[in-house]
Amino acid sequence: MSHPALADLLASARVVALPLATRFRGVDVREAVVFEGPEGWTEFSPFTEYDDLEAATWLAAAIDFGWRPQPATLRDRVNVNATVPAVAAASVPDVLARFDGCRTAKVKVAEPGQVLADDVARVRAVREALGPEGRVRVDANGGWNLDEAEHAIHALAEFDLEYVEQPCMSVDELAELHRRVKYMGIPIAADESVRKAADPLAVARAGAADLLVIKAQPLGGVRRALDIVAEAGLPAVVSSALDTSIGLSMGVWLAASLAELDYDCGLGTSSLFTADVSVPSLAPHDGSLPVGRVVPDAAMLDDLAAPAERREWWLARLARCYDLL
Incomplete structure (x- = not known):
């Protein structure tokens, strides 16, 4: 499978920070990048401690879900x-x-x-x-x-x-x-x-x-x-x-x-x-x-938007992982 251009991923990318009701896996806020492909919205959210090589597999999954039709389902x-x-x-x-x-x-x-x-x-x-x-x-x-x-x-x-x-x-x-x-x-x-x-x-x-x-x-x-x-x-x-x-x-x-x-x-x-x-x-x-x-709610994407420095961190990480695919 040929990958979409990095610019296509970044065009709709939103970095969000979701608050947890109870601390989980050592975090109180879960960060993620969501973006839209031809098949629909998808997500890239490897845990922050994972290195780029491991995180690149998560990006491959995100691209597959957003850009390729998925297997037939057997239950609804x-x-x-x-x-x-x-x-x-x-x-x-x-x-x-x-x-x-x-x-x-x-x-x-x-x-x-x-x-x-x-x-x-x-x-x-x-x-x-x-x-x-x-x-x-x-x-x-x-x-x-x-x-x-x-x-x-x-x-x-x-x-x-x-x-x-x-x-x-x-x-x-x-x-x-x-x-x-x-x-x-x-x-x-x-x-x-x-x-x-x-x-x-x-x-x-x-x-x-x-x-x-x-x-x-x-x-x-x-x-x-x-x-x-x-x-x-x-x-x-x-x-x-x-x-x-x-x-x-x-x-x-x-x-x-x-x-x-x-x-x-x-x-x-x-x-x-x-x-x-x-x-x-x-x-x-x-x-x-x-x-x-x-499909995400536009208002929620705005409300849950990560701070600017975290957005930059995630988009830089996404770009590095893209280079490893």
Whole structure:
């Protein structure tokens, strides 16, 4: 595929800063670039700490979504989970209330500066709020070493976990942990081992995970993510990278294009923002999201515009990443 000219990307580019209701991934504001291609609006929003080479894959995804027709979808709505940041247990009901109709919750654990007792209290509060019929999964973002992960899974097992996402960072650790806890019947999911890996299929070949968590932007777009799932031969959950509603629409398209989708997807994260680029935002209604393109609201683009120096930073980053494609 030949890429559009850089000028075509910059012509409609808007840099936005979305405030979060609760601190998440160490940030209170999520920045992104949104711009419009012939197929519709798209998004470039690699996390600020990522280098240009890694961020260029996110730009490839943005260009693909904005300039190329997407694969045919197999469903018109996608069920999604609530996402619970590393908040105090007392705050859990307020967080869950933002996710209309969601019966699955992903709970962040292994937060720097916290201890396992904090995780246990938070997960207990989620289980109590959802009741026995709700599904609870936890995400450590690779924050535990092997022994810590094994200990934590035992401590959290009483809450009937659907799966544990990225308990350790390396594929070797995941494989050994998978061996150690297999008897417990709690599946292991891989996220960073797929989206941040030079070889996203290594975790599947190693037998280190039971399912994959995939994200459209970090994997280079809908098509490439579908190819990875097909080659891995494992069930997949589609999750967000804390995108705006425009980026979320890319993830929903990916989820709607998967041949099999047995898990609720982590695409309800616009509910973590206090404002978004579209009105209404692409937020859960009765536990699901519609498939389709999102068009930003002009007034919201103005209201959420990033400060001038941040706009310059992002557009310079976009140009550097473009040169790497």
